[in-house]
Amino acid sequence: MKLKIILIVLSLVFAACKDANSERKPVGNEQPSEVKSTRPSLNYPENLSKVFEAHGGIGTWNAMNTLKFTMDKEGGDEITTTDLKNRKSLIQMPKHHIGFDGENVWLQKADTTSYKGNPKFYYNLMFYFYAMPFVLGDDGIIYENIAPLQFEGKSYPGIKISYKAGVGESPEDNYVMYYDSETYQMAWLGYTVTFFTNEKEEAYHFIKYRDWQTLNGLTLPKTLTWYNYENNLPTTKQRDLEFSDVLISEEKMDDSMFNLPEGAEVVQ
Secondary structure (H helix, E strand, O other), X not given: OOOOOOOOXXXXXXXXXXXXXXXXXXXXXXXXXXXXXXXXXXXXOHHHHHHHHHOXXXXXXXXXXXXXXXXXXXXXXXXXXXXXXXXXXXXXXXXXXEEEOOOOEEEEEOOOOOOOOOHHHHOOHHHHHHOOOHHHHOOOEEEEEEEEEEEOOEEEEEEEEEEOOOOOOOOOOEEEEEEOOOOOOEEEEEEOOOOOOOOOOOOOEEEEEEEEEEEOOEEEEEEEEEEEEEOOEEEEEEEEXXXXXXXXXXXXXXXXXXXXXXOOEEOO
């Protein structure tokens, strides 16, 4: 799911069709839309383009080179730095560092404490959640309008995001981005997890996006709230995750910070 942006807009192309043999699954309470679209280069669906604009614009995002944020975790602060052009990343935790140098994911321990998790699954996970909706402009994505999400008396239109074969670590993953029909600001993310099975998952997990903050012309989340779910719908609040010390900048970090450090191991 690497970002390879071509800064030439050719035309806006929509393919409106109904595939009677489609295996897609509605997410929400209504029948899904019949409109599907795929994106060559920067030909985004109109509603997704409006969502981008509501958050500062895809052009503003593309001008940035670095995203950095801190999460307050139980074991201490977790600082994530990502190069937005090549998606190299570094996650700094009190007892572990996880990095991606463009080819390999690596893990470095501060002591003998084992890392409880899978670094290849985690190294870009929180980046993708935080960098919504702009990561939905990545190459290799297929867009499809889907049934609105009904929650607490409000209807949120949705765009389903799936990936072409061979894109990213988990091309079977699906996302559904729901937005406010009046402001076009992102409101919810539904997502599946296929990394561990390489098979399509039926259940969607849900995150509510709220407490927005504007930084360097871009509107980014301050709080993500995970919800319990049932029958592919969010139910009750589960937990909040706060983001602080957010940096979104045109300045490019020294590439060496992502390199495999001495004593680290490449994750297979």
